[in-house]
Amino acid sequence: MDNIYTTPEHELLREQVARFIAREVEPHGAAWEEAGRVPRDVLRRMGQAGLLGLMYEGRYGGGDADALTNLVFAEALSQSTFAGFIITVLVHTDMAGPHLHHAGSAAQKEKYLHKVTAGEMIAAVGITEPGAGSDVAGIRTTARRDGADWVLNGTKMFITNGVHADLYFIAAKTGAGRHDMTMFVVEKGTPGFSVGRALKKTGWLSSDTAELVLDNVRIPAANVLGEEGKGFYSVMKNFQTERIALAAMAVGHCTQALQLTLGYVRQRQAFGATLWDQQTIRQRLSMLDARTRAARSFMYHCAWSVTQGRDIVQEVSMLKALTGELVNEVVQTCQQFHGGMGYIRETAIERLWRDARVLAIGGGATEVMLEEVAKRY
Known part of the structure; x- marks a missing residue:
């Protein structure tokens, strides 16, 4: 189904994604559903093919693409019948990664974005909580300043890529107002940061979903993502x-x-x-x-x-x-x-x-x- 918005370059991208799905996904998707995860080497091959950073800056390995190109990619990806694979990729490219792309400092992008676009670091975003889903302002995770650091406490729920991600963008309350929250970069392995449990779902079986626990997670002020209080x-x-x-x-x-x-x-x-x-x-x-x-x-x-x-x-x-x-x-x-x-x-x-x-x-x-x-x- 062609439309007036796409160009020959968009269609080439669609064909590239279709070939990748036919070769790398459809023959193996059932096994991934049994395993409950998409293998990391598949995501790295997507990165090597230039498919994990279309919207990001070229100097960080991205494609400098616009929203239409990104939509073509998402739609092409969604021709797979294995949605667990699709959402694993789209959370990385369209839901977690954009926080770094839009709000990250030059130092943060230099440190992380190359690895995100290459599939060497898989990203997740921690917003939803047991008592706050669509009501984002209702989150209860907190971050308090302690000298040169921030200390985070709380629980996140239903986090896609939560079990196997390397890089997490976490929303936390940093003030008394309903909208006073800040985004933070938290790396896997940070003391106090853990996967509480992997969650079993009805669908998206090859997508790992987790509860995340932040127990006095201490991170430097350099890990504030964007402007404090504007998360x-x-x-x-x-x-x-x-x-x-x-x-x-x-x-x-x-x-x-x-x-x-x-x-x-x-x-x-x-x-x-x-x-x-x-x-x-x-x-x-x-x-x-x-x-x-x-x-x-x-x-x-x-x-x-x-x-x-x-x-x-x-x-x-x-x-x-x-x-x-x-x-x-x-x-x-x-x-x-x-x-x-x-x-x-x-x-x-x-x-x-x-x-x-x-x-x-x-x-x-x-x-x-x-x-x-x-x-x-």
Whole structure:
């Protein structure tokens, strides 16, 4: 499905990612789901191919790309049927790494960003807590100044890449105000910083997810990421990139589910004809495809608007709510049309069904997104 926003260079990137997925991911994804993680050497090969830092500065190994290019990458990545792999990469490139890209000092970028783009250091972002998810301002992790250092205490929950990451960008309260928070760089191995437990999930099985514990974690003032006390606004800014990436993931799942189902219903015989011969099935799939294409066009318009410097918090919130709900409807309907085979663990459609559910929750639940829309009217 071509669109007016992409260029031949974008399509070359899409083809490059497709080749990587066919060669490096699809043959091994089932084993990664059993293991509960994506092998580090696969991520390093992505880095070597220039795929882990498209939006970052060229002098740090990045591609100096814009939001449209980044969307093409996320959408191409989302043609894999293994969402655990997809989210492992997108958290690194679009959800954690941007904090360093946008707010990091020259010294911090020189120290870390080369390794992030090369896949030598895998990144995670620690915002969500047991009592604070979409309500970012409700976090309770604290950071207090102690001489030349900061001391962090608290717990983070549902952290993607949390078990195996090397570099964590942690949000902590640094003042009494609701929005008084600061971002910090914390390296794995820092005394007092640990993985409380690895979490077992319904989907995204090859993505490691963790509870993180910060028990008097002492870090130098040089590890403050961005401006002290302004972390809330940094998180809000990065949410736009994150939510477009999650929309790309949702649209990719819709596209894959529809392709799988169109192939299946055309050959599946029932009552003397194929399922495709049933008018209700043909029409239902046609409408879901139309809505997927409409959502995709809106998604590209949002990314293009970012390149124009527009304030599109309302539109991106609409996009996240729309695609998070749409993917669940599309994938569940496609699973239904697979009959019993749609409930078998080894099938791609069953995996997409499990993996799609969280896209209406993570990165901003649908209800929260709709409130973000409504308060901007």
